[in-house]
Amino acid sequence: xxxxxxxxxxxxxxxxxxxxxxxxxxxxxxxxxxxxxxxxxxxxxxxxxxxxxxxxxxxxxxxxxxxxxxxxxxxxxxxxxxxxxxxxxxxxxxxxxxxxxxxxxxxxxxxxxxxxxxxxxxxxxxxxxxxxxxxxxxxxxxxxxxxxxxxxxxxxxxxxxxxxxxxxxxxxxxxxxxxxxxxxxxxxxxxxxxxxxxxxxxxxxxxxxxxxxxxxxxxxxxxxxxxxxxxxxxxxxxxxxxxxxxxxxxxxxxxxxxxxxxxxxxxxxxxxxxxxxxxxxxxxxxxxxxxxxxxxxxxxxxxxxxxxxxxxxxxxxxxxxxxxx
Numbered sequence: 001x002x003x004x005x006x007x008x009x010x011x012x013x014x015x016x017x018x019x020x021x022x023x024x025x026x027x028x029x030x031x032x033x034x035x036x037x038x039x040x041x042x043x044x045x046x047x048x049x050x051x052x053x054x055x056x057x058x059x060x061x062x063x064x065x066x067x068x069x070x071x072x073x074x075x076x077x078x079x080x081x082x083x084x085x086x087x088x089x090x091x092x093x094x095x096x097x098x099x100x101x102x103x104x105x106x107x108x109x110x111x112x113x114x115x116x117x118x119x120x121x122x123x124x125x126x127x128x129x130x131x132x133x134x135x136x137x138x139x140x141x142x143x144x145x146x147x148x149x150x151x152x153x154x155x156x157x158x159x160x161x162x163x164x165x166x167x168x169x170x171x172x173x174x175x176x177x178x179x180x181x182x183x184x185x186x187x188x189x190x191x192x193x194x195x196x197x198x199x200x201x202x203x204x205x206x207x208x209x210x211x212x213x214x215x216x217x218x219x220x221x222x223x224x225x226x227x228x229x230x231x232x233x234x235x236x237x238x239x240x241x242x243x244x245x246x247x248x249x250x251x252x253x254x255x256x257x258x259x260x261x262x263x264x265x266x267x268x269x270x271x272x273x274x275x276x277x278x279x280x281x282x283x284x285x286x287x288x289x290x291x292x293x294x295x296x297x298x299x300x301x302x303x304x305x306x307x308x309x310x311x312x313x314x315x316x317x318x319x320x321x322x323x324x325x
Contacts, residue, residue, distance in 0.1 A: 043079035044094055044111040051101035066096050247324045248303050249288055251280045255297035261290045287323035
């Protein structure tokens with residue numbers, strides 16, 4: 001049977017068990033049936049016991065050297081890991097014991113893995129916030145492109161105005177020169193002589209057509225000076241502020257509890273026994289995976305909202321994962 005261990009300060013034989021700091025006992029809570037270990041596999045307990053006896057060390061001597069109780073050393077030698085804390089702590093005890101009696105740590109840990117069932121995965125994921133839809137970012141116009149287009153538009157307008165002015169002046173000169181009528185000379189009348197000779201009309205001298213004067217060339221118009229127009233500098237758009245993805249996790253301890261809390265990158269935020277009353281707050285990347293022993297004395301809040309641990313409890317241990325999207 002898989003067991004989850006919760007650490008309590010107590011000793012069955014001590015009347016002041018609940019107040020004695022140096023007295024510890026592990027209470028076992030059963031939550032589910034694990035996969036059976038390998039058939040015929042032998043744990044590391046026998047290796048450690050034989051090495052201890054070979055060095056002629058007593059159980060009390062080993063317990064004092066490792067700062068453990070004798071009951072814990074006996075559980076290690078008997079491979080009774082359901083009486084010990086979770087695998088993380090049990091491996092630490094085994095490594096320290098192996099180093100003390102000079103047994104290779106690799107052999108001890110390999111034997112432990114052969115008989116130890118894997119830890120149950122966290123059974124729930126709570127969603128605390130609705131997913132936020134990302135706002136579409138409007139396309140940004142490259143700086144200077146708008147001012148260049150406006151400048152080209154002004155130049156095109158001025159060139160068109162100059163062309164229209166030149167065409168109008170040239171047409172006006174043609175109308176002025178070609179519209180004047182030619183003046184014909186008056187006829188010459190000879191006066192009658194004294195003897196009553198008939199008056200003979202003289203033929204008017206042939207008048208040759210005057211050569212047309214060369215048309216005056218229109219004055220060359222200087223292109224108008226285009227005044228420089230200062231365009232207002234484009235206002236820089238504020239850079240979007242990146243949205244933070246961290247969440248605030250608050251743990252309130254009314255009493256003593258064993259906890260293992262990790263962030264989204266599996267970095268431990270708090271691991272071990274926490275003495276209450278106290279409050280722990282963290283700003284970290286979700287999701288948060290948590291194992292909480294003695295869950296009756298622990299209150300959890302995510303971004304200021306309380307989290308109900310009741311659906312995630314097996315006995316007095318709560319296992320859950322908190323995520324925010």
